[in-house]
Amino acid sequence: MQWFLNLSTKSKIICCFSFMFVLIAIVIVTAYLGITATTQSQKDLFHENYTVSLDLVELRSDQNRARAQLLEMMMTGDRSKQQALDRDIRERSGDIDKLLKELAAAQKDDQRFMADLQELVTVRDTYRNIREEQIRLILGGKIEAARQLGLGPQEERYGKIRDTALKLEQLEKDQAKQRLAQSEQRTRKTLVIFLLVGVAAIFVSTAMTLAMNKAIANPLTEIAAIAEKIATGELDVNVPADGRGDEVGILTRTFRRMVENIKGHADTTRRIAAGDLSGSVTPQSERDVMGNALAVMGRSLRDITREIIEGVNVLASSSSEIMASTNQVAAGATETAAAVSETSSTVEEVKQTANVSSQKARTVAEAAQKAVQVAQVGRRSIEESIVGMGRIQGQVEAIAESIVRLSEQSQTIGEIIATVNDLAEQSNLLAVNAAIEAAKAGEQGKGFAVVAQEVKSLAEQSKEATAQVRTILNDIQKATNAAVMATEQGNKAVEEGVRQSREAGEAIRQMGDSIDESAQAAVQIAASSQQQLAGMDQVALAMENIRQASEQNVTGMRQVEVTVQGLHDLGQKLKDLVAQYKV
């Protein structure tokens, strides 16, 4: 039995169905043989017996009809009708001949039948001949003779023909009955064989179905039951070990591995659920989706838990800090309340001060008005001084012009002096030349030499005089230049004075404008001080409100302190909770 189990499922199915096919083939062959035999016997029955009987009946009927028509022919006197009947009778006679030939051809193997048939043919030939005679007589109008001829032996012959036909019919009927009985017997035999083979096939099929069921369906059902359990989450199952080599065996082993794998994952999951995150999961392969997911989950949970622990620590410390801060804030709120009280009294003092400043602002506005008038007077004075400066400038320019003219004239004097000097020089040379000439003249030129000496001395004196004039002229030129420079500087100083006066005028004008603005500002300040006074009243009111609010703040801070204490406790609790997880 073990070899069958080790066959692959495909082989098992092919084996079983082949066996079934063999059985079915046996049944089909048996049925086919029985039915073929029955069909053959029926065909024989129809062809040999039934057809012959019908032919014989038809033969009898034709014979009767021909006789009736002969009688009718005797009865009627109408010639044309007699001739029509005659044609009918001959036609019938042809039909009978044809039937007889067919019968002889069909039953030529049956000796008994052929003997009777031969007798019938002989009697009928005689009968036909007599009838031919009768018809001739009738047509010849000898009806009585025809009738006489029809009686007696002709009557007997007709009876003999009918009896012989009946006898032949009976013979065929008996033969048919006999064949029917044979056919029935064969059918019964065939049925018995068919039944026997069918029952055997049913038994064998049932047996094989049961065997297959036991070999394939039962293990599958068991595994399905286990899978059902696993599907509902129950992992406490035992897959039986099976050494079978077919697909069921493979399925069982694979299923076993799968269950072990799931159990392993379940253990890991249970460990993680219990809070032990320290272990790591090794996936079986790259494509181990669940193993990989578990590994990732373990890592992620570890990381998350670590972060949560850090977060909780931060939360706990933060809540401590918040508590401390809240205490400080509460203290601050108390201080604020005290400060607000002080501020209220200060506001009262400020109000007094604002009153004083309002009065001062009015005084300042009046003073500013006076200053505006003073500024206008100053401006007029400055404008007058600018006009005076302009006059001075004109006069200085005139002086400068005169000095320049003087300078030009002294230049001309210088040129004249140069000319005189040149003349003196030439006179000197002339005197020397005269002396030379006088020397050449010897004793006679002595008086001339004295004159030349005098001329020379004069020339030298005039040279010295020109030198003195040049010196004086140089002094004059230096003085003139100094005067030109002085007038230039005086001119510049006057211009500067004009410019400064103008600036001073502008400054005084701007000062006047500023004082004007200051006066307006002082008026505005007075108005503002009034408003400030009113505002200070409102501020005092507001300070009262603030004081109330700060008291409420203090109360509120007490509540916040309580809340923060709760938060701190929560932080501690979270810390304890998180400590359960081993990372």
Next chain:
Amino acid sequence: MSEDDNERQRILKARAVALAREPEQGAAEESRIGIVEFLIADERYAIESAYIGEVYPLKHLTPLPCTPAYVLGVINMRGKILSVIDLRTFFDLPDRGLSDLNKVIVLHDGAMEFGVLADAVIAARWIPRSVLLPSLPTLTEIRAEYLMGVTEERLIVLDGGKLLSDRGIIVHEEV
């Protein structure tokens, strides 16, 4: 006041002494020479009047190419072309800065005539031949050659005849 009087007295006395000096005549009556005294670079020179034609102011000097350095150029003196010589260069005197050099002293004898530049012509006068001392041995040969004598007043008297007859003055150069 007394100071001024004393000063005045002293000046007057000095003038009187100067005026009271005996003129140096007599002995040197027969051996006087006429000279023309002139300045070149703050040094006083003189040349015998006999060789001097006239004194003329320097105007329109035209430089002359292809001549020695001491020939400054030529001038037009009343329609007469006259070459002008710089004695400083001629005597290889040290250059002592710029000077006027705006007078021309015309030297001439029967054969030769040229001008000599001078800063100023001081005077034409007579001196006795005896006051002339021979030249100093320290003087260079060139200057010694043209020197007639030196007076006590450091007046250098040049020999006009030698200057006029010197072959170096005649320039004959072809380019």
